[in-house]
Amino acid sequence: MRVLAWILLACCAACGRTDGRPNVLVLVADSLAAGHVSSHGYERPTTPNFDAFAAAGVRFSNAGAAAAWTLPSVASLFTSQPQEAHGARDDELRLSGELPTLAERLRNAGFETHAVVQTPVLGRRTGVDRGFERYDVLDFSLASFERALELARSAFGSSSAPRFVYVHVAPPHMPYQPPAPYRGRFSAESESLAHVDGSIESARAVHRARLAPDHPDVVRLRALYDEHITFVDARLGELVRSLQAQANERPLLIVWTSDHGEAFMEHGEQGHNSSVYEEMLHVPLAIAGTGLRARVEPAPVSLLDVAPTLLELCDAPALPRAEGRSLAPLLRAESFDLQRTLVASSRHYEGKPERWQVAVRSGRFKLHAWPGLGRAELRDLDADPDERADCSAEHPDVRAHLQRELERLQAAFVASTERRELSESERRTLRELGYADDGR
Numbered sequence: 001m002r003v004l005a006w007i008l009l010a011c012c013a014a015c016g017r018t019d020g021r022p023n024v025l026v027l028v029a030d031s032l033a034a035g036h037v038s039s040h041g042y043e044r045p046t047t048p049n050f051d052a053f054a055a056a057g058v059r060f061s062n063a064g065a066a067a068a069w070t071l072p073s074v075a076s077l078f079t080s081q082p083q084e085a086h087g088a089r090d091d092e093l094r095l096s097g098e099l100p101t102l103a104e105r106l107r108n109a110g111f112e113t114h115a116v117v118q119t120p121v122l123g124r125r126t127g128v129d130r131g132f133e134r135y136d137v138l139d140f141s142l143a144s145f146e147r148a149l150e151l152a153r154s155a156f157g158s159s160s161a162p163r164f165v166y167v168h169v170a171p172p173h174m175p176y177q178p179p180a181p182y183r184g185r186f187s188a189e190s191e192s193l194a195h196v197d198g199s200i201e202s203a204r205a206v207h208r209a210r211l212a213p214d215h216p217d218v219v220r221l222r223a224l225y226d227e228h229i230t231f232v233d234a235r236l237g238e239l240v241r242s243l244q245a246q247a248n249e250r251p252l253l254i255v256w257t258s259d260h261g262e263a264f265m266e267h268g269e270q271g272h273n274s275s276v277y278e279e280m281l282h283v284p285l286a287i288a289g290t291g292l293r294a295r296v297e298p299a300p301v302s303l304l305d306v307a308p309t310l311l312e313l314c315d316a317p318a319l320p321r322a323e324g325r326s327l328a329p330l331l332r333a334e335s336f337d338l339q340r341t342l343v344a345s346s347r348h349y350e351g352k353p354e355r356w357q358v359a360v361r362s363g364r365f366k367l368h369a370w371p372g373l374g375r376a377e378l379r380d381l382d383a384d385p386d387e388r389a390d391c392s393a394e395h396p397d398v399r400a401h402l403q404r405e406l407e408r409l410q411a412a413f414v415a416s417t418e419r420r421e422l423s424e425s426e427r428r429t430l431r432e433l434g435y436a437d438d439g440r
């Protein structure tokens with residue numbers, strides 16, 4: 001039957017009609033926290049373009065990254081496995097070669113695959129390039145951001161085969177340096193605090209001083225980040241609209257999201273990497289394309305669900321042992337029971353197992369665990385969205401259930417340790433981006 005299906009597909013392509021499978025774009029804006037997105041209720045008008053895009057499709061208001069920093073989060077996006085299982089949980093560890101990826105599956109199903117990543121954190125030696133026929137790695141500069149947009153614009157050529165394109169842009173990742181006319185939009189009143197200039201050093205200074213979230217330096221840093229968001233939102237909006245206008249008879253499916261959030265001292269941290277509080281995990285996620293009915297979906301979902309969803313929508317074989325689930329029935333507005341637990345974790349700091357944090361979520365409840373310390377607290381995200389209180393005593397059954405889930409997940413983690421060598425220039429770049437020796 002499968003052979004017959006392929007013959008039919010080939011005939012359709014030959015006679016100029018498409019096979020119904022979409023072109024797919026996965027668009028990731030690095031470090032875009034959902035809490036700073038207007039359609040998520042943020043008070044500043046940071047994201048009119050994301051909001052308009054999402055309003056025409058399905059916006060997931062409760063989407064979480066699987067990890068609090070770039071490499072493991074993207075590896076999870078492609079494999080539907082948590083970082084403890086896929087192995088790419090450190091700069092010097094590779095994605096396990098045993099796990100098939102979204103790009104591999106789509107390429108094997110006849111898609112042409114192309115990635116444009118504007119961050120050396122996702123360089124080829126990480127293994128996340130597996131399955132991409134073309135994989136462009138660009139640096140963090142503004143010129144490279146423009147180049148990434150250009151490459152994305154030309155990635156959907158006139159080929160008769162469907163395409164899978166992954167575009168990962170650096171902004172609004174720090175340094176928060178929005179160009180004109182975005183610079184000053186929210187930060188003009190604090191011009192006198194010129195020492196907070198959005199550079200990585202100024203962000204680290206805020207962190208080191210353990211400033212409160214309402215300290216003027218933190219307020220200014222947040223305003224610069226918001227301006228940076230407004231900049232990337234505008235440019236990605238232009239990209240999306242031009243691709244949608246170019247779309248031919250093959251439908252274009254676009255996933256617009258981020259790899260993790262960004263903290264501004266809500267729980268004593270600035271930036272990302274180090275915790276599983278919502279400011280570091282909660283990301284915007286919207287999927288739009290032909291045939292999707294516009295709606296907002298409040299059920300908790302994970303970036304682990306993206307690969308299973310796309311594979312189903314593209315009629316490609318599923319990933320084995322996926323931790324995520326296909327959201328395709330939700331996109332089709334079919335009734336669908338999404339009761340399950342979701343896992344996410346922070347960075348693994350070598351030699352500091354006590355700093356590793358894991359979140360296990362079910363509905364409104366989230367177990368926030370520090371496995372290296374043997375400690376965990378239960379949060380009720382509806383009653384306590386700022387995650388201040390441990391409600392284990394009020395909900396002992398939930399606590400016990402999530403604790404068992406944590407133990408199940410830990411037992412299922414197959415630690416992969418495929419190492420890679422970092423070059424001196426990679427080490428330097430990672431340090432400049434605030435990644436390496438981030439022992440804070």
Ligand SMILES: [Zn+2]
Pocket residue numbers: 030031069070071173259260
């Ligand atoms: Zn990132």
